[in-house]
Amino acid sequence: MVSSHITGPYFGEYGGQFVPQILVEPLRQLEKCFVEAWSDETFRQEYLSLLKEYAGRPTSLTRVRNLTEGTRTRLYLKREDLLHGGAHKTNQVIGQALLTKRMGKSSIIVETGAGQHGVASAIAAALFGLRCRIYMGRIDTERQRPNVERMRLLGAEVIPVDSGSRTLKDACNEALRDWSGSYEDSHYVLGTAAGPHPFPTIVREFQRVIGDEARAQILEREGRLPDRVVACVGGGSNAIGVFTAFVPDESVELVAVEPGGLGVDTDKHGASIGKGEAGVFFGMRSKLLSDPDGQIFESHSISAGLDFPSVGPELSYLVDSGRVRCEAATDDEAVGAFVELTKGEGIIPALESSHALTFALKEIRAEPDREQVVVVNLSGRGDKDLATVTSYLRQRGEL
Amino acid sequence: MSRYAAMFESARAERSAPVIAWSVVGDPTPETWLDTVDALVSAGAAALELSIAFSDPSADGPVNQGAYSRVLGKVDKNHAVALIKQVRERYPDLPIGLMTYANLVYIPSPEAFYAACAAAGVDSVLVADVPVHEVEIFSDRAAAHDIEMVLIAPPNAQEPELKAIAEQSQGFVYLVSRAGVTGTDREAQSPLKSVIATLKKYGAPPTVLGFGISRAEHVRNAIAAGADGVVVGSAFAKLVAEHLDDPAALTAASTGLVTNLRSGAGIERAAPR
Ligand SMILES: Cc1ncc(COP(=O)(O)O)c(C=O)c1O
Numbered sequence: 048m049v050s051s052h053i054t055g056p057y058f059g060e061y062g063g064q065f066v067p068q069i070l071v072e073p074l075r076q077l078e079k080c081f082v083e084a085w086s087d088e089t090f091r092q093e094y095l096s097l098l099k100e101y102a103g104r105p106t107s108l109t110r111v112r113n114l115t116e117g118t119r120t121r122l123y124l125k126r127e128d129l130l131h132g133g134a135h136k137t138n139q140v141i142g143q144a145l146l147t148k149r150m151g152k153s154s155i156i157v158e159t160g161a162g163q164h165g166v167a168s169a170i171a172a173a174l175f176g177l178r179c180r181i182y183m184g185r186i187d188t189e190r191q192r193p194n195v196e197r198m199r200l201l202g203a204e205v206i207p208v209d210s211g212s213r214t215l216k217d218a219c220n221e222a223l224r225d226w227s228g229s230y231e232d233s234h235y236v237l238g239t240a241a242g243p244h245p246f247p248t249i250v251r252e253f254q255r256v257i258g259d260e261a262r263a264q265i266l267e268r269e270g271r272l273p274d275r276v277v278a279c280v281g282g283g284s285n286a287i288g289v290f291t292a293f294v295p296d297e298s299v300e301l302v303a304v305e306p307g308g309l310g311v312d313t314d315k316h317g318a319s320i321g322k323g324e325a326g327v328f329f330g331m332r333s334k335l336l337s338d339p340d341g342q343i344f345e346s347h348s349i350s351a352g353l354d355f356p357s358v359g360p361e362l363s364y365l366v367d368s369g370r371v372r373c374e375a376a377t378d379d380e381a382v383g384a385f386v387e388l389t390k391g392e393g394i395i396p397a398l399e400s401s402h403a404l405t406f407a408l409k410e411i412r413a414e415p416d417r418e419q420v421v422v423v424n425l426s427g428r429g430d431k432d433l434a435t436v437t438s439y440l441r442q443r444g445e446l
Numbered sequence: 447m448s449r450y451a452a453m454f455e456s457a458r459a460e461r462s463a464p465v466i467a468w469s470v471v472g473d474p475t476p477e478t479w480l481d482t483v484d485a486l487v488s489a490g491a492a493a494l495e496l497s498i499a500f501s502d503p504s505a506d507g508p509v510n511q512g513a514y515s516r517v518l519g520k521v522d523k524n525h526a527v528a529l530i531k532q533v534r535e536r537y538p539d540l541p542i543g544l545m546t547y548a549n550l551v552y553i554p555s556p557e558a559f560y561a562a563c564a565a566a567g568v569d570s571v572l573v574a575d576v577p578v579h580e581v582e583i584f585s586d587r588a589a590a591h592d593i594e595m596v597l598i599a600p601p602n603a604q605e606p607e608l609k610a611i612a613e614q615s616q617g618f619v620y621l622v623s624r625a626g627v628t629g630t631d632r633e634a635q636s637p638l639k640s641v642i643a644t645l646k647k648y649g650a651p652p653t654v655l656g657f658g659i660s661r662a663e664h665v666r667n668a669i670a671a672g673a674d675g676v677v678v679g680s681a682f683a684k685l686v687a688e689h690l691d692d693p694a695a696l697t698a699a700s701t702g703l704v705t706n707l708r709s710g711a712g713i714e715r716a717a718p719r
Binding site for chain 1: 500501502503504505506507511515518522523547548549550551552553554574575576577578579580583597598599600601602603604607611622625626627632
């Protein structure tokens with residue numbers, strides 16, 4: 048090993064730094080900056096006070112009133128949809144924006160799928176006076192149009208990506224390409240707990256506030272730990288964010304819900320943990336979907352934020368080691384849960400988060416007599432998905 | 447002696463530096479590709495650096511991405527290996543390297559990949575997204591099949607990296623003189639003399655400059671700065687894109703490109719070594 052990594056680059060066999068040699072130096076600079084900043088009380092205070100005063104933390108833990116009727120489950124939603132920007136993404140973007148300033152860089156590069164990470168980044172760029180270039184697959188710019196408009200109004204440049212499947216993975220490639228030529232003055236604000244080391248660690252540390260809060264909140268409300276914590280998985284940031292605090296609590300079952308698309312036994316899904324194998328993509332060794340030649344699979348999901356053929360290395364590891372259980376929800380089920388929460392509780396969830404909700408409701412209803420406490424991470428709000436859901440329901444004749 | 451060592455030795459004897467030609471196997475079609483390889487080699491390309499098309503080439507600019515997408519779904523890995531084998535049979539002494547991405551090596555298994563390379567007569571493999579501190583992922587399988595492992599030395603590498611690259615790169619070191627991905631829109635710059643000096647200090651094999659080489663002047667500058675050879679890549683892919691319907695024009699243009707670059711590859715005085 049040449050690089051003396053400050054934090055561990057591997058989670059079991061997963062992780063590492065599979066990038067062109069030219070990106071090793073900027074990654075090392077980032078790692079050094081993060082490690083120093085994270086042990087600097089002034090930095091932490093600034094970060095925490097921004098989360099509180101600017102972004103609106105702590106977010107509420109809401110007990111579901113109607114959807115659990117007829118069961119003995121007490122279901123709570125961790126309300127990341129209420130965070131400024133509309134999703135959990137803001138937690139870590141604020142952290143990375145502070146790191147950008149600390150490294151003396153003036154621009155940020157961003158990839159986005161659903162546009163939530165793009166919106167959070169555009170917000171942070173406006174706040175901190177950073178130039179912001181956002182890569183987004185052409186298909187995603189179409190299916191998440193309100194977020195594109197938001198990003199542009201916030202002053203960011205949104206660059207549609209026409210290569211490959213024209214979705215999130217291609218935006219990731221484009222961001223890496225940009226960064227390999229612009230690292231001198233640009234930081235790549237990677238949007239999930241994936242990619243080359245040290246991103247999975249940095250993003251986890253900036254997202255673990257979700258689980259830290261949720262754990263304290265549930266202890267206060269219930270006087271005990273939950274039986275189960277459920278999160279959806281795209282790259283893994285909201286899941287690792289809500290799980291981390293609970294990982295040592297062995298009695299708490301942690302469930303990661305992947306996009307089942309049209310069904311995990313079709314070729315139209317994004318179940319990279321459940322159906323994938325170890326491979327190397329997007330700077331990391333992790334579970335991924337690829338064909339027998341090693342060509343990366345074009346994943347499918349109704350939710351742009353989950354439409355990704357791989358997943359962060361720590362989640363791959365936690366699933367292999369048995370700590371995290373992996374499940375999937377289909378497009379159809381996710382839309383169903385979206386509608387249920389909207390009509391039943393007056394909360395419009397992101398389609399991504401609706402995947403987590405699908406699974407939680409299914410298990411709860413399968414065991415109506417079991418007395419249990421369940422937490423679902425409601426990673427974002429669904430305003431961006433109104434067009435997708437309405438046209439889906441129209442096609443099914445339900446609207 | 448390895449094919450690369452022989453190539454550098456005979457180039458030195460002829461007072462010139464090798465011009466290595468990169469292309470995507472099967473671009474734009476297998477037949478035309480085989481013809482352009484012949485043209486490149488007849489025009490004096492000293493070695494081939496070949497890529498198997500990959501779905502997500504994150505170290506490549508738009509021109510090379512275009513080459514990959516012309517081939518993806520048409521020439522799979524087995525077919526590409528078979529084509530390389532055909533080239534090997536035609537040119538028993540020509541160094542042939544592969545430039546690829548890690549997932550194509552990893553899936554279905556590194557063992558299968560390096561075994562196939564060896565069977566096709568490949569001399570070296572460079573994996574664009576494996577930096578020197580991650581080479582263990584593949585190095586034992588490469589060694590088991592006598593495939594040389596080529597590493598990239600970028601302009602921002604620090605001394606400990608350059609030392610590791612010098613010590614572990616085999617056949618040659620692929621020098622990159624500028625930031626960014628492949629492509630001629632950012633021209634090659636003269637390599638940093640300090641980078642070459644550091645590599646030599648640690649006993650590196652010969653250095654070859656790539657990324658952005660498209661004119662004789664780039665070759666001249668590279669050699670003046672101490673590089674031992676050059677790789678031309680996207681300038682060639684661009685020719686393919688420009689002559690999709692005219693294979694004859696493509697072979698002529700390929701010949702022209704290599705001839706032009708070679709005109710910059712002369713070494714005035716044999717450099718003291
Ligand atoms: C609301 C929401 N939830 C979840 C995700 C998936 O990302 P991750 O797995 O990193 O949480 C996204 C991504 O865009 C999102 O917008």
